Amino acid sequence: MLNKIKKQFNKKTNFEQWPGIIKGYKKWLPINKNTPIITLQEGATPLIELESINQIIGRNVKVYAKYDGLNPTGSFKDRGMTMAISKAKEEGCKAVICASTGNTSASAAAYAKKGGMKSFVLIPDGYVAQGKLAQALVYGAEVLAIKGNFDTALEIVQRLANEFPITLVNSVNPYRLEGQKTAAFEIIDSLGEAPDYLCIPMGNAGNISAYWMGFNEYLTEGISKKLPNMVGVQATGSAPLVFGKIIKHPETIATAIRIGNPVNKEKANIVKKESKGTFLDVTDEEIIKAYQLLGKQEGIFCEPASAASVAGLLKIKEKISNNATIVCVLTGNGLKDPDCAIDNNEAIFKQGIEPNFEEIAKSMGF
Numbered sequence: 001m002l003n004k005i006k007k008q009f010n011k012k013t014n015f016e017q018w019p020g021i022i023k024g025y026k027k028w029l030p031i032n033k034n035t036p037i038i039t040l041q042e043g044a045t046p047l048i049e050l051e052s053i054n055q056i057i058g059r060n061v062k063v064y065a066k067y068d069g070l071n072p073t074g075s076f077k078d079r080g081m082t083m084a085i086s087k088a089k090e091e092g093c094k095a096v097i098c099a100s101t102g103n104t105s106a107s108a109a110a111y112a113k114k115g116g117m118k119s120f121v122l123i124p125d126g127y128v129a130q131g132k133l134a135q136a137l138v139y140g141a142e143v144l145a146i147k148g149n150f151d152t153a154l155e156i157v158q159r160l161a162n163e164f165p166i167t168l169v170n171s172v173n174p175y176r177l178e179g180q181k182t183a184a185f186e187i188i189d190s191l192g193e194a195p196d197y198l199c200i201p202m203g204n205a206g207n208i209s210a211y212w213m214g215f216n217e218y219l220t221e222g223i224s225k226k227l228p229n230m231v232g233v234q235a236t237g238s239a240p241l242v243f244g245k246i247i248k249h250p251e252t253i254a255t256a257i258r259i260g261n262p263v264n265k266e267k268a269n270i271v272k273k274e275s276k277g278t279f280l281d282v283t284d285e286e287i288i289k290a291y292q293l294l295g296k297q298e299g300i301f302c303e304p305a306s307a308a309s310v311a312g313l314l315k316i317k318e319k320i321s322n323n324a325t326i327v328c329v330l331t332g333n334g335l336k337d338p339d340c341a342i343d344n345n346e347a348i349f350k351q352g353i354e355p356n357f358e359e360i361a362k363s364m365g366f
């Protein structure tokens with residue numbers, strides 16, 4: 001097996017690049033011969049075994065991270081955005097708009113530019129991680145920071161898209177979820193079967209709905225034989241789906257899931273019911289603990305919202321059955337939120353050291 005892969009790599013001229021999720025999963029997506037494919041070759045992200053978490057849980061469970069922070073703009077949003085932007089282009093649209101806690105705006109801006117379109121993004125002023133804001137600016141979006149939270153921004157962009165010739169690319173756009181379901185396909189393609197549990201952070205709950213759609217489509221086609229229990233995780237200060245009510249003033253360090261009124265709440269509740277799943281909340285402290293564990297023990301740097309999936313798994317570890325296969329979705333890249341990283345680590349970081357050999361050797365403990 002390995003030899004075969006090596007051979008393929010050595011024959012450089014024959015080695016084909018991954019073409020992105022639309023070409024990669026063409027038959028599963030609502031495209032036709034007139035759809036222009038706007039791609040940055042998203043998808044085909046790693047599925048990494050988390051040995052330290054295997055050990056914590058024990059009982060022969062196998063835990064994997066679907067590291068979707070390795071997409072072109074650093075989050076799973078790219079899977080949905082390649083579809084949304086390609087369909088917008090097919091329909092002749094010239095501009096797109098979204099409300100965003102950061103990653104949607106980064107992704108929309110990048111794909112809109114790739115497709116030759118203009119993008120407008122509404123963000124909650126002061127609540128978007130630095131890296132994400134930097135991306136939207138570099139990709140040339142028009143960034144409008146409002147004195148309000150995500151939920152307010154979403155209400156406004158929905159109205160703007162209704163009244164003006166501009167396409168909405170939030171996860172109410174059905175093409176977003178179509179693209180995002182390909183992550184479930186990739187997991188089954190890698191493992192040969194669906195996992196027993198899928199742990200995933202929920203904000204607007206588009207992604208959990210997309211995964212469920214993907215798992216069901218492979219089951220219907222007979223590619224897999226079972227469906228996972230879906231474990232949806234929210235931050236305690238921002239957990240409308242766990243508490244079953246709108247949260248007027250959501251708060252959490254995990255800004256990507258700082259959403260009090262998820263647009264996909266009906267869909268999410270169906271996923272919970274159909275998969276006999278669990279929704280639970282984790283505190284910011286638990287999120288940071290999982291975030292640090294992933295960095296220190298596994299060499300994986302994800303954003304705090306993503307670490308919520310692992311924090312959620314650790315919280316319900318006693319309920320996980322023996323020998324289970326579990327996938328935790330790491331939705332975004334840690335580089336997006338450098339402030340969180342610098343404020344929350346236990347690294348040795350000595351500053352102001354004189355640039356001489358003896359002094360440095362001494363600080364190293366020699």
Ligand SMILES: *Cc1c(COP(=O)(O)O)cnc(C)c1O
Nearest residue numbers: 103203204205206207256331332
């Ligand atoms: C968007 C996002 C989420 C939440 O996804 P939903 O589809 O809104 O539930 C989680 N983590 C990261 C990093 C995100 O960018």
